[in-house]
Amino acid sequence: MNHLDVETSVHQHGGHNPSNSDGLPIPDQLIFPGSFKDYCYPNEPAGAQDGDPDPNDNPSTLWYHDHATDLTGPSVYHGLAALYPTTDDLEDGLIARGVLPSRDGDVLLDVPLVVQDRRFNADGSLFYDPFEHDGFLGDVFVVNGKAQPFFRVQRRKYRFRLLNGSNARMYMFRFSNGLPFLQVAADSWLLPFAAARGDRILLGMAERADVVVDFRNAPSEVFLENILVQDSGRGPGGDLNNPDVRIPGTPLVKFIVEGSPVANDATVQAGTLLRPNTPIRANEIVASRSFEFNRSQGAWQVNGRFYDPERADATPRRGTAERWTLKNGGGGWWHPIHIHLEAHQVQRFNGRPPPVYNSFKKDTTLLGPGDEAEVFIRFRDRPGPFVTHCHNLEHEDDRMMFRWDVVA
Template sequence: MSSSSTKESGLSRRNLLKLGMVATGTSIIASRIGDIQAQTTTPSGGYTTTPWMDPLPVNRALAPVGALAPAPAADCDEANGETGRLPHQRWTEFQPRVLYDIDVRQAEHQFHAQGPKNLIWGYNGTLPGSTIVARYGEPVCVRFRNNLPGDAVGYGSPEISTHLHNLHCASESDGFTGDYYSATKAGPSLTAPGRWKDHLYPNTYAGGDAREALGTLWFHDHRMDFTAGNVYRGLAGFYLLFDHIDSGNETDPSPTALRLPSGVGDFDIPLMVQDKQFDASGYVKLDQFNNDGILGNKICVNGKIQPFFDVRRRKYRFRILNASPSRQYEFYLMYKGRAQNFTYIANDGNLLPAPLTMQKIRVAPAERADIIIDFKAFGNIGADDEVILVNRLEQVDGRKPTGKLLTPGDEILKFKIKAGAVDDPSQVPAKLRDLPPIDTKKAVRRRNFEFDRSGGSWTVNGNLFDVTKPLFTVKKGTAEIWTLESKGSWLHPVHIHMEEGRILSRDGKSPPAHERGRKDVYPIIDGEEVEVFIQFRDFIGKYMMHCHNISHEDHAMMVRFDVVD
């Protein structure tokens, strides 16, 4: 953990929770005070922008580096600046073949052409952060260097812990919320190079089963008590995984390849959707004292307010990520005022057994949905045209959506279709990826988890999060059935680290078709009960389950569980 502690400050975590701060030290309180000052000296009120002025930013795949100095090793290299960690599990088996060096730093970012430049924190200084494209069978080491300013004011904390959301990996590389580190070692120097941490991503199938392949993942900060502020400031990026089935090559001659629309940045486009609160001058603000949930007054896609994206008359794959703190979306593809069909191929980034034809999709915070849009289906092939991605789900506070659908809704992204026919070798086959069978007889235990509120803070089974010890342990190589229940009138998108699960039932009924694949985020609302079959394979260590309304997460709605031999 960080060198700052509640003991040093003379404040206990429980007392800070009572104060509504959920902090761990005096430096954090100072950060909160800076945030208050920043908010009271900027104008309030609405922020007006003209739509469709900015092109959609789309990252290409980040180029790997030839070497890292010092070279990655099984053991922690504290002598050369690496923050403390346990040795990498199965290092000999998963020695990295691909290396990345990511600089976590402050930078300027303009959310809209008519607005000012804001200071953000970004992976390599961009929003979204750099996109990593990886393959199964090629272990990756990512070195995250913390070069954030130690004297930063405002919301968030310049200490980081990076979580690769949904990757099947060992605990020491999972980004455990308590394993955060500052830019510099303890001491008076503020000019030393940033401390770093090597994350080993084995890119191996859970249990060795190719039916367990992952596809659309994302990495984000997970610093205890300050996840909301740090992600809100920009610490989020995509990590895409390919294999012999989802090969990332639409002209792949292999009989196993699906040949889905491909080329990250060309016809395979990640879309990070985040709502943010802007003041009247166009500066982003955040109330960290609000533990109900955070809603913005503008919806950004890949860091831009209402951008446009030029497309050709062919198929595209869009990987939609809800990276908002608290808002749930229901997206429609609108053409001339009417909702249009699209093809839904993956939930939480994992390919379904077969594609679904849909006109809407609902995504809670941290959920993903991969869809295929064929733009040759719209209008006259010889003329330009346009299609709009719209959110129609009304939400007025951090609790949950109202359930009302807005007409016309919030237009968030315009697709500008260019005239003329183009070659399109991509396809969407009738079969995608098989699912492994569920054998509930393998479950050695059932557990129930109630997500609730107590004394102004958020609890699981009546407990506030305790970073120092697990609430329970599970044995590696076993399976369990967990029931997740939302108490009260709230939406809780529950995320379980380390392993995906399969929904057995929602309130005793079969889940909808798009939820019948493998998942890592389970939205529960209004007393709903979701029964999940989950296995624990390949790695041991400390992991988490938490609500991904990150205001709830930051205010103690987390559980630590340990996987043990």
């Protein structure tokens, strides 16, 4: 039910939903002020409607946000975004067997950390500049909507669901004392095995990383910080392998670590098996397409064409897999590319195999200036139009997007 004075549309990010419930920025999916729309989120394994359900594709950390034409940037910024965690028998089993932290009595051990940047007017209201087309940056960080938050933790393992919910800012997360991250999920999906990430994790807009952090030997106060320097909506400068960083960084959350180490802690460690992966194999690929994102006449194009909601720029066939090459046309811009409906499997990044934590299922892949990702996607049981777009929300509102249709 839309009680706003502007139109809206709801996209469940990472979800495998029917086209008419995908929140697409096409005219017949907008919910106008005073009207309503029923959405259908079946929460069933991908492939179920084709009689070939694949529970290995079940998601863990979805989120949902506004996706209305022209207004996604301001509406998400003003609050239309939230997590949508899901679970299934497999994940419940990992929790029941004490592999993944979830909760211990009243103590929550599975905690969302939605990180955003905001700018405030003198009276405390949110400031947004609709003419900041490069990408809107804030100067105050908020986590789960709160500035300068703190959180009390015990000396044990916690699962944090990190979401970069910013419009245009990328983050390089690091703990002030260098506590290591153990990544257990990338974007929507649990990894096949827990992956040691060292002391830092880069997330582009809309990307998620579920991480396990062990406070057992931590000092009594630890900050989660952002160490990435970014002064322009274009991006942080530098390249993906060597972005500008600053240590110490800007604090995002203060963790107050209390008590002595807890017995019977969650058992997950590097290499622990989580969710099996069904790979998309090269011999399944029936078509190759490439999409170059570039700038022309002060606006965004894909393969030299402006977005047209009435035109499908790709028509993959239901039940087939394709190779898509996503290329950033350069010019100093960073673009996290989000593909709706299906996970994509990154095969090569700038001609090389991607790091292991990015090589299974992703719904958003961050491209720095000139970067190129080759991905495999399998199209299953949801016919109709979907979109691929940049998740810098000001770029998205400036139509950095193309429509594609799954056809019979």
